[in-house]
Amino acid sequence: MRLPRFLAKKRGDRRTGAEVWGSVGDALFHAILLAAGMVFAGLLLTGVAVPEWRINHHFLAAQGTVVGKGLARRAASGQAASTWQPCLRLRYTTPEGPREAWTLRGAIVPDRQAAITALDATRLGKPLDCWYDPTDPETVVLERGYNWWMWTLTLFLPGALVAFGGAGVARSLTAWGKSEERQAAAGGRPHGGLAAVGSYPGVPPCDDLVNSPGTILAFRLPIDSGESWALLGVGLFALLWNAVLILLAVNAGLDLLGGQIDWLLMAILVPFLAVGIAGIVIFVRGLILSTAVGTTQVEVSDHPLLPGGRYEVLLGQGGSGTFTSLDMAVELEEQATFRQGTDTRTERMVVWRASLGTWTGLQLAPGTRFEGRGVFQVPATAMHSFASEHNLVSWRVVVRGRPAGWPPFTRSFPLLVYPAPPSGTQHPKAEVPS
Amino acid sequence: MTAIEPVRHSPHVMVHFCSPDRRYEPLQPIRIQYQIELSAGSTVQAIERSILWYTEGKGEEDLGVHAFERITDGATIAAAAGAGAFESHLPPSPLSYEGLIVKVRWCVRVRLFFEGGRDFVSEHVFDLGTVPAALSRAVP
Numbered sequence: 001m002r003l004p005r006f007l008a009k010k011r012g013d014r015r016t017g018a019e020v021w022g023s024v025g026d027a028l029f030h031a032i033l034l035a036a037g038m039v040f041a042g043l044l045l046t047g048v049a050v051p052e053w054r055i056n057h058h059f060l061a062a063q064g065t066v067v068g069k070g071l072a073r074r075a076a077s078g079q080a081a082s083t084w085q086p087c088l089r090l091r092y093t094t095p096e097g098p099r100e101a102w103t104l105r106g107a108i109v110p111d112r113q114a115a116i117t118a119l120d121a122t123r124l125g126k127p128l129d130c131w132y133d134p135t136d137p138e139t140v141v142l143e144r145g146y147n148w149w150m151w152t153l154t155l156f157l158p159g160a161l162v163a164f165g166g167a168g169v170a171r172s173l174t175a176w177g178k179s180e181e182r183q184a185a186a187g188g189r190p191h192g193g194l195a196a197v198g199s200y201p202g203v204p205p206c207d208d209l210v211n212s213p214g215t216i217l218a219f220r221l222p223i224d225s226g227e228s229w230a231l232l233g234v235g236l237f238a239l240l241w242n243a244v245l246i247l248l249a250v251n252a253g254l255d256l257l258g259g260q261i262d263w264l265l266m267a268i269l270v271p272f273l274a275v276g277i278a279g280i281v282i283f284v285r286g287l288i289l290s291t292a293v294g295t296t297q298v299e300v301s302d303h304p305l306l307p308g309g310r311y312e313v314l315l316g317q318g319g320s321g322t323f324t325s326l327d328m329a330v331e332l333e334e335q336a337t338f339r340q341g342t343d344t345r346t347e348r349m350v351v352w353r354a355s356l357g358t359w360t361g362l363q364l365a366p367g368t369r370f371e372g373r374g375v376f377q378v379p380a381t382a383m384h385s386f387a388s389e390h391n392l393v394s395w396r397v398v399v400r401g402r403p404a405g406w407p408p409f410t411r412s413f414p415l416l417v418y419p420a421p422p423s424g425t426q427h428p429k430a431e432v433p434s
Numbered sequence: 435m436t437a438i439e440p441v442r443h444s445p446h447v448m449v450h451f452c453s454p455d456r457r458y459e460p461l462q463p464i465r466i467q468y469q470i471e472l473s474a475g476s477t478v479q480a481i482e483r484s485i486l487w488y489t490e491g492k493g494e495e496d497l498g499v500h501a502f503e504r505i506t507d508g509a510t511i512a513a514a515a516g517a518g519a520f521e522s523h524l525p526p527s528p529l530s531y532e533g534l535i536v537k538v539r540w541c542v543r544v545r546l547f548f549e550g551g552r553d554f555v556s557e558h559v560f561d562l563g564t565v566p567a568a569l570s571r572a573v574p
Contacts, residue, residue: 202528336493388496
């Protein structure tokens, strides 16, 4: 009997592994999530949704009269603190004859006196509209309608578990017993004999890189917006965090005005305040740094680039003040994304660099821009731009500046390098947009 | 004292590329001939023959299938399980690349599916293009 292999290995020209056991584990994990979602959904449906639905659709209307008043007390086992909710005894008429039953009315409050005050608003003998359960006439309510917040939770939480788990189970079943090549081939990649292939498989599209004409050279390169997204992320975090902080602070302020001090809330507020202030400081600092130095523009004489080709690059740096140095280079960077435990990490490594120029002691005046030019040649045997789900080989122009009085900055502009054209063939070229 | 190791009979797949040095240019035709030596008593239920690239290195493995063929027909399997050939035209990219943390490799795989759900895959690497290996260390 052979035991299952849990680790994949490459042995010479053979690969051994446990794709089936991997699929079992994956299917089992998602099946547990699916089952948990269905159980959760069942509990919420029977406990919240169905009773509310019956009240709105099956309960019968009646005219009730208040014949008694009281308080419902709830206390968690082992705890001295109780909560209170007003309740009324109603007399109402059903086809089977007159009935009397208790029903809850009003909010649950921790203060008994507040519950009594709420109860005083309803006098004995007051007529009230009520609805009773025809299958159990002793069950009567004073309000109908839907609690949309509860319905949203009822649908969203188990719905997310059922959708995620169900999709995972379906994916596992679809992939069951299929090799990774078969799955990849079925996933839309070319397969079978003399398959027709796309223009350049594995090469990222260049549409966004050639849709902006330059002012002097053919194309203006877009800036790599990674830092902008990070800044936006910090800004959103600071906004949400401080919104929560304000809510907590208002609650704490109301407690103080009422003569109470919630020490736990106060203890939470102090670190929350520190994080909130730090978020605002980091966002404002990043915003100032990204806008105060001035914009950087890079233009290239042709795009996409080809191995062996010689290209001119123009650097335009706006802003005002002194730049200690400004440096422009072309780089080839490898990027690998991998999982480490439960984290997803990305490692980058520059494997080739060519300087396009270094300028020192620049004095920039407002309303003008510094312009520097450089020329470089893509090595004839260079690796082309490559992108797959977890791996990237990317070309870019990198501008590093040292403005006087400000922290140094690095801005990168993506380039696209096609594979070397096979002999006797020509690459399709991008047209300069008008 | 010599330990007695159990003898495990694995299938053996021999592959012959039409280019002896296993180097191909983009868009060039590729023809692969193969021979399979099965262990006694094993019955092949299906054969998959594919030409694909995959990544190696620090990142998770990505895979792109260029040509794929699955044979399940009994008569065809009987013929293909002994020896066979398949061919395709290679795509213009991605080219084989030996980077520092990202590597792109092209290969031919012959996968055999046996009774009982077990499978065996034989992989044979070749080069597409002539991109030299990256520098041995990162640029500072």
